[in-house]
Amino acid sequence: MEKGYIIAVDGPSGAGKSAVSQKLAEKLGYLYLDTGAMYRAAGLKALRQKLDLDDPEALKTIAPGLEIKLEQDRGGLKVLLDGEDVSEEIRRPEMGMAASKVSRHLAIRQRLWELQRRLGEPGGVVAEGRDVGTVVFPRADFKFFVTASPEERAGRRYRELKAKGFAVDFDSILQEVSARDAQDSSRELAPLKSADDAILVDTTELSLEQVVERILQVIKERSSLE
């Protein structure tokens, strides 16, 4: 494929978007743009400054100066917040909810949209999140909405966190997955939803490789029609 496409991968938490997008980017030699990691870094900054995550005025004080960089590293994606490597800290279990909370505020979204567009607009990117196909890159060349049942998603998150050594229990993860779905889907600004022109991929019964193959197949078929 000669052209650097913009590929949008959206979906709820735990659907496997990150692993799929990372693998896809690797196979295509594209940049992997994890927009959720940027909201997590913004949430971390707000928590460190002891800001009220529900207060839009408080979040306005940090939004314009947010400096978040993503670097591809051999060990995966490196996330830098004001130059500091926060890749591990933003994966702590409570950071998902913190990210979801700060992501409701316009000042934060505007700053992150700006950073995301700067990185992705040149093309050659797999951008993953909740609003990539609807708001960040509405004219993306390909849009996928990746999802799975809440139980399957909670199970995946449970296994992932357990493997990292966190003390977690399945029921509270399932509850958190559902609460985050509700919060992300019902917010006023750029809610989690499938773009009208996105292709739905239900990963409940599929392995990571199968999902990646399915997406690559669509890209190959469609790009050969151009």
Ligand code: DC
């Ligand atoms: O994909 P994730 O779990 O790392 O995302 C964390 C939170 O960030 C998610 O619950 C909502 C928010 N988010 C968002 O609002 N828009 C995006 N494009 C990506 C994430």
